[in-house]
Amino acid sequence: MNTPASIDETPASSNIEQRYVFSEQEKEFALRAKQEYEKGTYESCLKTLNKLLEFCPDDPKVLFNMALTEYALSGFQKTDQFRSSLNKIADRLGCSLDDIETLEDMDHCAIFYSTAIILYHMKQYKAALVITEKLFRFMEPAEESLFWKTCMLLVELDLCTFQPGNALAILMHAEKILNNRLNPPSVVTANSAETNDQQDTTLQQQQSDNNFSEEKFEHIRMQISLSSPILSYLRANFEYLKENYQRSLKIITTQINHNENTLLEIGVSLQTVFYNNLGCIHYYMKKYCFGAFYFRKALTENNHVLMELNKVQSCGISGKPLIALGSNRKYEILYNLGVQLLFEREPYAAFECLIEVVRLYHTNIRLWLRLAECCIQAYKSTNDDIFKLDEKLKCVSKTIGTGLYHKLVLGNCNKYLKQTTDTSTNSNSTANNNSTSQSSSTPPPQQQQSTPNNNVVSCSMEFAQLCLRNAMGLLPNITDADLQTEEVKLYPSSPTNPIRATEMICLKCSILTASAYVSLCLNDYQNAYSYSLALLKETRASAGHKYLARLYLAESLLLLNNIDQSLVQLDPELVKTDQDLSFKISLTSPNTIEKEEKLESQDSISEAKVDLFSWSPKEARVGQAIIHYNIAVIYATVGDIDRAFKSFNLFVNLFGKTQPAHSFQLKFYLDLLDGNRQRLQVLLKEHFGHMTTNKTFMVRSTQLNSSVPLSTQPQLQQTQTASASSSAPILNKLLL
Secondary structure (H helix, E strand, O other): OOOOOOOOOOOOOOOOOOOOOOOHHHHHHHHHHHHHHHHOOHHHHHHHHHHHHHHOOOOHHHHHHHHHHHHHHOOOOOHHHHHHHHHHHHHHHOOOOOOHHHOOOHHHHHHHHHHHHHHHHOOOHHHHHHHHHHHHHHOOOOOHHHHHHHHHHHHHHHHHOOOHHHHHHHHHHHHHHHHHHHOOOOOOOHHHHHHHHHHHHHHHHHHHHHHHHHOOHHHHHHHOOOOOHHHHHHHHHHHHHOOOHHHHHHHHHHOOOOOOOOHHHHOOOHHHHHHHHHHHHHHHOOOHHHHHHHHHHHHHHHHHHHHHHOOOOOOOOOOOOHHHOOOOOHHHHHHHHHHHHHHOOOHHHHHHHHHHHHOOOOOOHHHHHHHHHHHHHHHOOOOHHHHOHHHHHOOEEEEEOOHHHOEEEEOOOOOOOOOOOOOOOOOOOOOOOOOOOOOOOOOOOOOOOOOOOOOOOOOOHHHHHHHHHHHHHHOOOOOHHHHHOOOOOEEOOOOOOOEEHHHHHHHHHHHHHHHHHHHHHOOOHHHHHHHHHHHHHOOOOOHHHHHHHHHHHHHHHHHOOOHHHHHHHOOHHHOOOHHHHOOOOOOOOHHHHHHHHHOHHHHHHHHHHHOOOOOOOOOHHHHHHHHHHHHHHHHHHHOOHHHHHHHHHHHHHHHOOOOOHHHHHHHHHHHHHHOOHHHHHHHHHHHOHHHOOOOOOEOOHHHOOOOOOOOOOOOOOOOOOOOOOOOOOOOOEEEO
16 A cells, blocks of 8 residues: 655755755754654654744745644644645646646655545546556655555556556566666665565566466466465456366455454455455355345445544544545445346345445446346346246136036236237347346236335336446447557456447447347337437457347337338248357457457456357247247238248247247137137147146137237247237137
8 A cells, every 4th residue: 555755854845945965953853853754753843843843934844744744743644734745846846746747856756646645545547547646657766665565556546446557567667677776786785675675575466466467367376476465356256267166266255354443454345345345255156145235244344444544523534544535445346246136036135235336336348238127127027937837827717608608708917018019129238247148028017025225216116227328328439449559458447347339239239239128018119119229230249149139120110010120030940050149249350350359368257258058049949939929929910811821830849848838829819810719729728637638719800910919929039020009909818
């Protein structure tokens, strides 16, 4: 950790020419003040500086040393007062701390460095980085103490802003200087040797951090050899990135004493870090309940730390130690917990977590998508229900009468839909190692969980549409040149990891997919058509996204009464292999082939992270069956029974024995329109025998209308089928 600039023993002004030579007594006072400061006797140091100030009043260096000593005497808590003193000293020196271009003299470096340190602890990394980069270029290695601190601060800021390449260059430069000092022409003193050992240890640790950012695992394996809590966490992180989750868990739970109170030493609570890391590990082990439990424990520990820090009533940022200004990890943990709950199929709880995070990080594209996914999952959590027996039994809801007047009342799997019965597919979102493949369908909202206690926004499809519009507006324009450059371009995405250009493309496809689905659910067919068409025209989209785009586009065109164009989009021949349903985006540019080969050994890692949420269909056979099913629905809608039967039979042959409940409704409708009562009776006897009799039955022709489709159009997992808006009262009774 970094501290403000150490006290300067030279009481000379920076931009004012010295009018006299300092006496030996003044130099003695300066040296004594420095020694007292380094020993931590700040009161004695302040008295010595007051005596020195009598000899050289209004000297900026002495005033800076006094301000720094008073700040240290307060336990580095009076940050507002210290910043005010720095601004006054900067005015005396003729520079401005708000304008880095005014840094023109070596004597300005101390106050600018102190400002950068404060900004670093306040998590204003970009502002601190601008100052530190100018300091690094401006200072000379001759300024040993401050130069070394500047190097370490610059490395920290580069890592915080996800620039490991720059951090590595700084470390190599610093290591070169350190090696020159370790082998000087003259004899090195014991004190300097001890300092060099400490600096070498710091270099080794930061090089490991940098290699983690670049995922250079072999370098890390060689460097992580020392035993300390920080390096133990590095080893655990190494195993975590290699997907050795059990090994990572063992290191964290056995080799680290997380009960130590290290807040005032390293600026973060080890208990909070411990529980958060356990939550992340269990997340990738697909133990979502355990992960959510540990994230809640991390929130509890974080709140405990904040309560301890807030005991002192103060204004501004004063009253808290400088090193603890950035100790609040609430929003990072809330984001982790929200994603964890989303995978745990608790969308309302996840929504409450993420909606609080988005108020602070409102420019995070991925966060807006996660909120939309919460709304989609609350609307329809899964399509697995349509394969269950209970759902199939809803196709025939009840019987009325006996004997000649015995009637069957057909059910409606979409009985909670208010206006139309839009059937659609699971919208897939594959957005990186934190990415989810979020699924949902257009059936009625699920009322199994309590709604969120929020007076401003609600977890609804209307809010999902708003979230997706925000995400769409924040998307940058990714060109082919961005993908072909050697340097990986990163887009900030706090509080999560930055997004690479390739990940941004996948994120864009996920947003378009979800937008088309939500628009269909809200009966906004024109926007659904626009989003689907945009997704289909995206040349860099994966095969799986294009598969969804064609299904969504076909449904939107059907609902816009463009039957012929809708049928054109449904071509089963486009799905020949399992790769035609894959959501993996591959880069084929010359500059990226070598990168892909280097990452070839890590394919299992990427696949495991993508498959955190199950996606279906994965087989080309099922994908073709879904397309045939949608074609059958379209032909049934227009009354072309022969073609509808042909497509439906192809669907049955490809899909297999286990069929969704909606396929029975479509079969009922087709048999009734065809007038084949015996075939319908066999179907009812085979699957709904408990509600039928052995007698033959007749169908009232006045209840049939061949121009109107079945009241509840079939729904398949990952299927986009068409439906009509005026079909609710049709085909609701069978007469025996």
